[in-house]
Amino acid sequence: xxxxxxxxxxxxxxxxxxxxxxxxxxxxxxxxxxxxxxxxxxxxxxxxxxxxxxxxxxxxxxxxxxxxxxxxxxxxxxxxxxxxxxxxxxxxxxxxxxxxxxxxxxxxxxxxxxxxxxxxxxxxxxxxxxxxxxxxxxxxxxxxxxxxxxxxxxxxxxxxxxxxxxxxxxxxxxxxxxxxxxxxxxxxxxxxxxxxxxxxxxxxxxxxxxxxxxxxxxxxxxxxxxxxxxxxxxxxxxxxxxxxxxxxxxxxxxxxxxxxxxxxxxxxxxxxxxxxxxxxxxxxxxxxxxxxxxxxxxxxxxxxxxxxxxxxxxxxxxxxxxxxxxxxxxxxxxxxxxxxxxxxxxxxxxxxxxxxxxxxxxxxxxxxxxxxxxxxxxxxxxxxxxxxxxxxxxxxxxxx
Amino acid sequence: xxxxxxxxxxxxxxxxxxxxxxxxxxxxxxxxxxxxxxxxxxxxxxxxxxxxxxxxxxxxxxxxxxxxxxxxxxxxxxxxxxxxxxxxxxxxxxxxxxxxxxxxxxxxxxxxxxxxxxxxxxxxxxxxxxxxxxxxxxxxxxxxxxxxxxxxxxxxxxxxxxxxxxxxxxxxxxxxxxxxxxxxxxxxxxxxxxxxxxxxxxxxxxxxxxxxxxxxxxxxxxxxxxxxxxxxxxxxxxxxxxxxxxxxxxxxxxxxxxxxxxxxxxxxxxxxxxxxxxxxxxxxxxxxxxxxxxxxxxxxxxxxxxxxxxxxxxxxxxxxxxxxxxxxxxxxxxxxxxxxxxxxxxxxxxxxxxxxxxxxxxxxxxxxxxxxxxxxxxxxxxxxxxxxxxxxxxxxxxxxxxx
Ligand code: SF4
Ligand code: SF4
Numbered sequence: 001x002x003x004x005x006x007x008x009x010x011x012x013x014x015x016x017x018x019x020x021x022x023x024x025x026x027x028x029x030x031x032x033x034x035x036x037x038x039x040x041x042x043x044x045x046x047x048x049x050x051x052x053x054x055x056x057x058x059x060x061x062x063x064x065x066x067x068x069x070x071x072x073x074x075x076x077x078x079x080x081x082x083x084x085x086x087x088x089x090x091x092x093x094x095x096x097x098x099x100x101x102x103x104x105x106x107x108x109x110x111x112x113x114x115x116x117x118x119x120x121x122x123x124x125x126x127x128x129x130x131x132x133x134x135x136x137x138x139x140x141x142x143x144x145x146x147x148x149x150x151x152x153x154x155x156x157x158x159x160x161x162x163x164x165x166x167x168x169x170x171x172x173x174x175x176x177x178x179x180x181x182x183x184x185x186x187x188x189x190x191x192x193x194x195x196x197x198x199x200x201x202x203x204x205x206x207x208x209x210x211x212x213x214x215x216x217x218x219x220x221x222x223x224x225x226x227x228x229x230x231x232x233x234x235x236x237x238x239x240x241x242x243x244x245x246x247x248x249x250x251x252x253x254x255x256x257x258x259x260x261x262x263x264x265x266x267x268x269x270x271x272x273x274x275x276x277x278x279x280x281x282x283x284x285x286x287x288x289x290x291x292x293x294x295x296x297x298x299x300x301x302x303x304x305x306x307x308x309x310x311x312x313x314x315x316x317x318x319x320x321x322x323x324x325x326x327x328x329x330x331x332x333x334x335x336x337x338x339x340x341x342x343x344x345x346x347x348x349x350x351x352x353x354x355x356x357x358x359x360x361x362x363x364x365x366x367x368x369x370x371x372x373x374x375x376x377x378x379x380x381x382x383x384x385x386x387x388x389x390x391x392x393x394x395x396x397x398x399x400x
Numbered sequence: 401x402x403x404x405x406x407x408x409x410x411x412x413x414x415x416x417x418x419x420x421x422x423x424x425x426x427x428x429x430x431x432x433x434x435x436x437x438x439x440x441x442x443x444x445x446x447x448x449x450x451x452x453x454x455x456x457x458x459x460x461x462x463x464x465x466x467x468x469x470x471x472x473x474x475x476x477x478x479x480x481x482x483x484x485x486x487x488x489x490x491x492x493x494x495x496x497x498x499x500x501x502x503x504x505x506x507x508x509x510x511x512x513x514x515x516x517x518x519x520x521x522x523x524x525x526x527x528x529x530x531x532x533x534x535x536x537x538x539x540x541x542x543x544x545x546x547x548x549x550x551x552x553x554x555x556x557x558x559x560x561x562x563x564x565x566x567x568x569x570x571x572x573x574x575x576x577x578x579x580x581x582x583x584x585x586x587x588x589x590x591x592x593x594x595x596x597x598x599x600x601x602x603x604x605x606x607x608x609x610x611x612x613x614x615x616x617x618x619x620x621x622x623x624x625x626x627x628x629x630x631x632x633x634x635x636x637x638x639x640x641x642x643x644x645x646x647x648x649x650x651x652x653x654x655x656x657x658x659x660x661x662x663x664x665x666x667x668x669x670x671x672x673x674x675x676x677x678x679x680x681x682x683x684x685x686x687x688x689x690x691x692x693x694x695x696x697x698x699x700x701x702x703x704x705x706x707x708x709x710x711x712x713x714x715x716x717x718x719x720x721x722x723x724x725x726x727x728x729x730x731x732x733x734x735x736x737x738x739x740x741x742x743x744x745x746x747x748x749x750x751x752x753x754x755x756x757x758x759x760x761x762x763x764x765x766x767x768x769x770x771x772x773x774x775x776x777x778x779x780x781x782x783x784x785x786x787x788x789x790x791x792x793x794x795x796x797x798x799x800x801x802x803x
Contacts, residue, residue, distance in 0.1 A: 080758055081758030130758070145520070148515060154529065154534075322506075349465065352464075354503050355462070
């Protein structure tokens with residue numbers, strides 16, 4: 001039997017353990033009446049420092065997608081009147097709240113509060129409002145108006161005010177308080193975790209790249225969901241060691257690296273391994289992607305709440321199209337990439353509208369070709385696999 | 401006046417203004433502070449979806465962009481936007497508009513684009529302070545771009561004009577609820593549209609005789625005071641003490657939805673229903689009730705702060721935090737204003753509308769009001785189906801079908 005084109009990471013076992021523990025913690029917190037659902041860009045260090053458990057519905061959406069039950073769960077939301085035009089993470093979560101027994105892991109544990117931050121999109125607020133209508137848990141929004149250029153003092157003051165309100169909300173809702181030293185401890189751990197994760201990402205500048213984007217899509221779950229915990233940091237240290245070993249021994253994520261590409265946007269969870277696997281056989285690796293690079297940054301040693309306000313306002317998705325184009329051009333240059341694939345996700349207008357323009361500009365500025373493929377991250381009904389394949393083939397014809 | 405005629409008329413008026421050398425600033429979000437723009441000596445002009453323009457967005461926008469922004473972009477590509485010297489886009493209202501401004505800027509770098517970013521949160525005073533600062537920055541950028549400074553006097557005149565217009569239309573809204581035959585809904589919608597296209601004294605002048613006629617007909621029925629009381633109650637959003645006459649014609653229909661154009665919907669309902677001139681008694685549309693019942697900015701104090709309070713004092717939009725409050729108000733409207741049919745409009749691929757629709761329908765059903773969901777796009781490309789849907793809804797209402 002021929003050798004597989006793709007190398008499996010040994011630290012994935014550790015990752016599974018981490019995610020299992022996170023799930024158990026979520027259930028325990030829910031039973032104690034101390035669980036909040038949080039959006040992926042939420043300043044999670046605050047609830048964590050206040051001993052409020054957190055669960056991430058977007059990550060649950062990724063599980064629904066990977067288990068290929070997206071159409072079923074999204075269909076349940078559609079029965080309730082939520083159109084197929086809406087974000088499939090939202091629809092999958094609405095469907096799973098309605099029919100937990102039909103959902104992977106029997107749905108996410110029930111929350112007592114819904115914490116949304118609109119630094120990734122405006123959809124999260126409407127999604128959580130819909131969930132709130134179903135289960136009665138209150139919604140709290142941290143409003144981080146999108147930034148054009150530098151963050152001005154009135155913006156930071158406004159977001160900071162929102163964070164202070166969040167503390168009051170959590171205190172009232174969960175009967176807990178925020179202690180300065182605990183917040184420092186949690187934010188320090190977060191900074192360190194993000195730092196180690198960033199080293200894993202940057203190691204992919206090496207040739208061959210030690211990680212492919214599907215590896216990073218899996219490995220990112222804890223940095224999104226459970227930064228600020230010691231066991232998360234431990235996992236990333238293990239991953240970094242393995243990545244360093246691969247680099248030292250000249251081992252790539254795929255056996256025979258010929259073409260290095262950039263992936264833009266969320267992946268189609270129900271198809272990502274098949275796509276990556278078949279591209280790996282043709283020598284195609286993705287050393288960088290815009291999605292997993294979105295969780296970077298560090299908390300500075302100033303007032304921690306101000307630092308949180310600044311970091312969460314400045315996330316990649318909260319900035320304009322120019323910033324996204326700069327980011328893509330930077331990654332293509334820094335990781336020495338030959339081309340790029342932009343996944344146009346029908347669910348996600350914030351991430352996807354503008355890709356047609358950025359594709360042209362990124363190609364113009366970097367001189368490398370790119371392709372836009374359309375589909376969805378959870379709802380496979382919205383994806384035409386044959387079309388995706390044709391487009392990828394067209395790109396590879398130019399490069400191989 | 402039909403929707404198409406209204407488009408032609410507003411273009412004509414804008415052209416005359418341009419010929420006179422008046423700088424025009426286009427805007428797309430209903431809660432744009434007209435008074436600030438006017439304080440810079442500029443004319444704010446609402447850019448409407450144009451049903452006659454289609455396609456040609458495909459090189460820049462995917463098909464899942466909302467139908468409104470697709471239409472706007474198509475107008476620009478086809479060079480069919482009314483003449484404007486710049487456009488102000490809102491920030492932080494919905495993902496589609498947020499991205500459209502960026503795309504526009506990259507595709508048409510020669511266009512003057514401004515962005516006014518709104519708070520999405522219901523955060524009281526902090527939101528007011530934040531937005532006041534955004535308004536100040538916006539005002540400074542108008543001065544930088546056009547060299548015309550903010551004038552306090554022009555601001556006061558603008559506040560006065562906008563307020564006189566809103567007062568008059570508020571009165572018509574209240575009159576229609578108490579005596580739907582006094583003024584057709586599409587007439588009110590046409591005035592709202594005309595004023596938003598170019599807030600001119602002439603629109604208020606045209607309104608005056610209509611308001612007088614309506615007042616006369618209300619006086620004959622002894623309803624002037626109750627109309628004024630209802631106007632006040634609507635402004636305060638306190639409807640529990642509203643009392644309506646018992647002989648109101650039915651059906652009484654309310655229309656709810658975000659950025660759907662009131663005149664276009666009125667036209668659609670007119671086309672299918674003989675009872676239409678009295679049927680639509682109320683709307684909760686962005687370009688209708690929600691902007692018309694915006695509280696007046698105070699004339700004392702910092703202009704940007706009073707303007708921020710005014711804009712943020714309007715009824716919350718589906719693009720903002722506060723769904724429970726919106727549902728509560730809808731429930732009040734349905735029960736205290738004796739509504740017996742609700743049309744829920746949603747523009748295709750409009751996340752705010754489409755997300756909210758199931759909750760709106762649930763409220764209607766909870767209070768026993770029949771409802772219909774109407775997916776629309778600005779081109780009304782599916783007109784026959786929409787008319788069929790409205791027709792059968794009206795028939796259900798006439799026959800007292802199940803809620
Ligand atoms: S719209 Fe996009 S960013 Fe927002 S929740 Fe859905 S996938 Fe995430
Ligand atoms: S509110 Fe809806 S219709 Fe208006 S621009 Fe946004 S998505 Fe489009």
